[in-house]
Amino acid sequence: MSQKQVFKPNREFAKDARIKNMCEYQALQDYATEDYEGFWGDAAKEKLDWIEPFSNVLDESKAPFVNWFDGGKLNVSAQCIDRHLHVRKNKAAIIFEGDRGDVQTITYLDLYKHVNRFANLLREDFHVKKGDRVVIYMPMIPEAAYAMLACARIGAIHSIVFGGFSSEALRDRIEDAEAKVVITADGAFRKEQPYMLKPVVDAALTGKTPVKKVLVVQRNHEDVEWVAGRDYSYNEMISQKKSKCEPEVMDSEDPLFLLYTSGSTGKPKGVQHNSAGYILWAQMTMEWVFDVKENDTFWCTADIGWITGHTYIVYGPLAMGATTMMFEGVITYPDSGRPWKMVEDHKINQFYTAPTAIRVLHKTGEHEPSKYDLKSLKVLGTVGEPIDPPAWKWYYEEVGKGKCAIVDTYWQTETGGHVISPLPGATPIKPGCATLPLPGIMAEILNPATGEKVGVGEKGYMCITKPWPAQIRGVWGDEERYIKSYFGDVEKDGKPVYFSGDGAVYDEDGYITITGRTDDVMNVSGHRLGTAEVEAAIKKHDNVAEVAVVGKPHPIKGEGIFAYIVLKCDEGVADEVEEVKAINNIIKKEIGSIALCDDIVFAPGLPKTRSGKIMRRILRAIAKGEKITQDISTLEDPGIVAQIEEMVK
Ligand code: WTA
Numbered sequence: 001m002s003q004k005q006v007f008k009p010n011r012e013f014a015k016d017a018r019i020k021n022m023c024e025y026q027a028l029q030d031y032a033t034e035d036y037e038g039f040w041g042d043a044a045k046e047k048l049d050w051i052e053p054f055s056n057v058l059d060e061s062k063a064p065f066v067n068w069f070d071g072g073k074l075n076v077s078a079q080c081i082d083r084h085l086h087v088r089k090n091k092a093a094i095i096f097e098g099d100r101g102d103v104q105t106i107t108y109l110d111l112y113k114h115v116n117r118f119a120n121l122l123r124e125d126f127h128v129k130k131g132d133r134v135v136i137y138m139p140m141i142p143e144a145a146y147a148m149l150a151c152a153r154i155g156a157i158h159s160i161v162f163g164g165f166s167s168e169a170l171r172d173r174i175e176d177a178e179a180k181v182v183i184t185a186d187g188a189f190r191k192e193q194p195y196m197l198k199p200v201v202d203a204a205l206t207g208k209t210p211v212k213k214v215l216v217v218q219r220n221h222e223d224v225e226w227v228a229g230r231d232y233s234y235n236e237m238i239s240q241k242k243s244k245c246e247p248e249v250m251d252s253e254d255p256l257f258l259l260y261t262s263g264s265t266g267k268p269k270g271v272q273h274n275s276a277g278y279i280l281w282a283q284m285t286m287e288w289v290f291d292v293k294e295n296d297t298f299w300c301t302a303d304i305g306w307i308t309g310h311t312y313i314v315y316g317p318l319a320m321g322a323t324t325m326m327f328e329g330v331i332t333y334p335d336s337g338r339p340w341k342m343v344e345d346h347k348i349n350q351f352y353t354a355p356t357a358i359r360v361l362h363k364t365g366e367h368e369p370s371k372y373d374l375k376s377l378k379v380l381g382t383v384g385e386p387i388d389p390p391a392w393k394w395y396y397e398e399v400g401k402g403k404c405a406i407v408d409t410y411w412q413t414e415t416g417g418h419v420i421s422p423l424p425g426a427t428p429i430k431p432g433c434a435t436l437p438l439p440g441i442m443a444e445i446l447n448p449a450t451g452e453k454v455g456v457g458e459k460g461y462m463c464i465t466k467p468w469p470a471q472i473r474g475v476w477g478d479e480e481r482y483i484k485s486y487f488g489d490v491e492k493d494g495k496p497v498y499f500s501g502d503g504a505v506y507d508e509d510g511y512i513t514i515t516g517r518t519d520d521v522m523n524v525s526g527h528r529l530g531t532a533e534v535e536a537a538i539k540k541h542d543n544v545a546e547v548a549v550v551g552k553p554h555p556i557k558g559e560g561i562f563a564y565i566v567l568k569c570d571e572g573v574a575d576e577v578e579e580v581k582a583i584n585n586i587i588k589k590e591i592g593s594i595a596l597c598d599d600i601v602f603a604p605g606l607p608k609t610r611s612g613k614i615m616r617r618i619l620r621a622i623a624k625g626e627k628i629t630q631d632i633s634t635l636e637d638p639g640i641v642a643q644i645e646e647m648v649k
Contacts, residue, residue: 006428007396010403013378017291017425025426028439039440040068040469044280049083050074051249054276058467064487064496065474066467067253068277075247076256076279077115077153080318082247084108088294092323095297095346096142099189099329106142108321111149114142117241118150125237126181126213130155130248133258135179135211137161137170137201139188140328143217143234144304145314147183152256152275155248159258159270162305166592167203169268173260176270177476178210183234185217186224191333194220202227252276258476259307261413262528263485264519266536270476271307271413277469281417282316288438289407289421290379292322296349299325300381301339301357306527307413308383312352316417331357336365340372340399351399352381352409354526355391359556362394369398379424381407384526385558386514392431410434410514412500413528414486416470419443420512433513442466444492445504445512451492454506459515462504463490465497520616522551522559527594531616534561534597537590541583543567548606548614552599552623560598562623564644566605576602599623601647605640607632622648 014020019028032039037057044054054072081093089109096104106114122128134156138144144160151158159177161170174182182205187196198216202225205211216224217234256275260268292298298317302308317324325346331339331353339361343351361368380400387395387408396406405424411417419441420434427435437443444453445460454460464471475482487496503515517523520531531549538547546566554560565583580600587595607615615635621628622645632638 004430006430008428009405009425013403013405014425016293017423018287019423019426021426025423025436025439029437032440032442036466043284043440044069044072044276044469047280047283048072048074048276049079054252060467063467064483064498065479066471068467068469069252072252072276073249074252074276075153075250076275076315077119077149078247079279080149080152080315081108081112081115084321085112088321091321092297093318094142094145094324094326096326097328097342097346098141099333100192104142111146111318113243114146115149115153116243116245117238118146119153119245120241121215121234121237122150122156122181123154123245124241125232126215128154128156128181130250130254132156132181133177133179134158134181134183135161135170135174135177137163137182137184137197138217138304139163139185139197139219140303140326141185141188141217141219142326143185143219145326148257148304148310148314149318153245153247155250155254157255157257159260160305160310161260162303162592163197164305164592164594166589167200168590169592170200170204171209173268173270174204174209174211176260177258180210181213181215182211183215183217185219186222187220188328189220191330194222196220196222196224198224205230250275253473255473257310259310259413261307262521262530262533264521264530264532266530266532268530268533269478269481269485271472272474272476273416273470274473277471278416279315279319281468281470282311283319285417285421285438286312286316286320286322288423289409289418290350290352290381291424292317292320292350294321296378297323297325297346297376298350298352299327299342299346299348300352301327301331302352302354302383307416308352311417332360332364335368336361337368337371340369340374343374343377344372347376349376350379350381351377352383354384355382355387356385356525356556356558358382358387358391358395362391363556366394366398374399374401377404379407380404381409383409383411385523386516387432389431396431405429408432408434410512414472414500415464415468416472419464419468420514430507430511433507433511435511437512441468443512445506446490446492446497448490448499451490456506456508459503459505461490461518462500462502462512462514463492463497464500465492467498471498522561524551524554524559524561524594525557529561529591529595533591534563534587534595537587537595538563538565538583540590541586543569543579544583546606548616548619549597550616550620550623552620554598557598561595562599562601562619563597564601564603564606564619566603601644603640603644603647605637605643607640607644608636609634610636612636619644
């Protein structure tokens with residue numbers, strides 16, 4: 001199956017779809033092009049429940065800092081819950097399936113009560129106020145969603161840290177955001193065994209910390225340390241709280257959350273999203289890209305610690321009043337039929353996952369889908385990295401039985417929601433191709449040198465040339481970094497435009513294929529990791545003199561981590577196995593298991609230019625096992641290349 005093959009939308013499906021054909025798509029895109037503010041202003045009026053209407057659609061006077069819907073007042077938790085109570089209070093808002101198969105259905109009315117109690121607890125007992133930062137370090141349990149929405153209700157800014165991050169990574173994020181409260185759990189269950197989170201929080205809070213209170217949800221009921229005056233039990237406190245809490249009246253541009261993500265330096269960036277624009281686009285993309293209908297059940301397998309979990313497990317589905325599935329466990333446990341069993345059991349209509357998961361499910365359970373009734377499925381989605389044709393084909397044929405559209409959604413933490421994606425009832429799809437910008441998104445592949453749109457087949461930079469409502473509003477505490485990271489590389493008509501960090505190419509139909517990062521950010525199992533971040537962790541090992549980390553293609557993870565390490569001792573490595581262990585332990589402690597190296601080579605030196613710059617291109621080529629064709633005579637020590645090549649063989 002090549003990228004040239006085109007698959008038309010399922011006609012039956014298209015009949016009822018919100019966007020039914022390419023003419024409708026084009027009409028929306030034309031409207032946005034002709035009257036940008038009209039397009040977005042109409043959408044915001046129609047989709048959002050305003051406490052007070054906005055007076056201005058877009059203010060670009062301080063670009064690249066932008067304001068959307070100024071003057072408007074709303075509350076995101078009310079948008080996600082309260083407004084649904086008249087129409088769907090007994091409808092399932094969240095269906096939770098635990099690792100061990102335990103199921104909980106939480107209706108919109110239940111959700112209202114849980115979130116209001118939680119909000120009262122934070123407000124009354126922990127004195128959390130509008131604008132305060134709250135770190136959430138939680139497993140995939142409904143209380144994580146309640147915590148997010150409770151923060152939104154009282155105007156606190158949440159910052160979720162993925163539960164796989166280590167205590168050091170958690171500590172950095174807590175300190176950067178100056179969070180005063182951490183919400184966590186004792187732990188949860190994975191493969192029927194309890195695992196722990198609270199000890200990681202304890203370790204992150206040793207020494208000086210801005211955190212005053214820790215709220216602990218007891219999920220696995222294992223013993224944990226308890227710091228008197230700091231740690232409180234959610235389970236004990238929550239039943240005493242009132243189930244009504246007035247939502248804080250928020251400005252359109254009041255911050256909703258921070259989410260730290262990797263960039264090209266060692267320090268993660270706190271990506272800031274604000275209220276109105278973010279929730280508007282979360283809802284609109286749910287409606288357009290997944291085309292979720294009133295009685296549908298939607299399942300996104302991401303973790304709430306990533307942007308995909310924020311937008312497509314919690315905010316998007318709830319804003320539109322959908323039923324969203326939440327899963328605590330591992331998709332290959334007890335076997336690779338687990339997700340298909342869940343599709344059958346819960347009659348899932350839209351299934352959204354990452355290519356790395358599809359590859360694992362394909363490899364370990366090729367024929368599992370046919371053992372289950374998957375008739376409910378209408379739309380399949382992927383996100384996080386380009387999907388390779390074999391995985392795409394299996395997903396399309398075995399899971400979707402050739403009748404479900406695959407929406408290959410391209411977006412980022414910074415874009416808040418999808419920006420380039422097929423529409424399931426309209427866009428003819430091609431394997432591995434994100435296709436076209438969504439209506440309202442002015443995405444273009446530009447030549448960074450000229451700022452002009454590239455021609456067919458010519459690689460360029462994936463840019464967005466106009467602000468959009470769900471765009472990143474800033475890097476927490478660092479205005480310069482926001483400008484430099486996103487608006488420093490490409491100008492169009494003399495004006496800086498948003499550059500994603502990704503390369504891309506147009507085909508003859510104008511379809512966009514993302515070719516991958518152009519910077520030093522890796523994409524490991526769909527997770528973003530900066531090479532500099534991993535290098536900074538490895539450098540903490542006493543014996544390490546120098547290190548260079550590169551990504552290397554990996555059959556399951558997409559990209560694996562390859563580290564070249566120069567040790568301090570001249571005699572070489574005493575015990576390689578022990579050194580590798582020690583280095584991996586440091587990575588685990590500093591970042592977490594997601595950043596463990598797939599390959600470590602103890603090199604005698606690194607290829608550098610005479611000015612001392614490490615030639616990563618050469619290291620990437622060696623890691624891939626490619627022949628070095630470029631001129632290496634300008635290197636400080638050209639002989640080093642052959643030595644490293646010999647070691648990697
Ligand atoms: C990559 C995840 C190709 C891309 C939502 C981007 C993709 C980074 C796709 C963002 C896709 C995401 N095709 N590449 N459909 N979706 N990416 O911030 O490199 O965790 O810049 O957001 O993932 O990762 P992030």
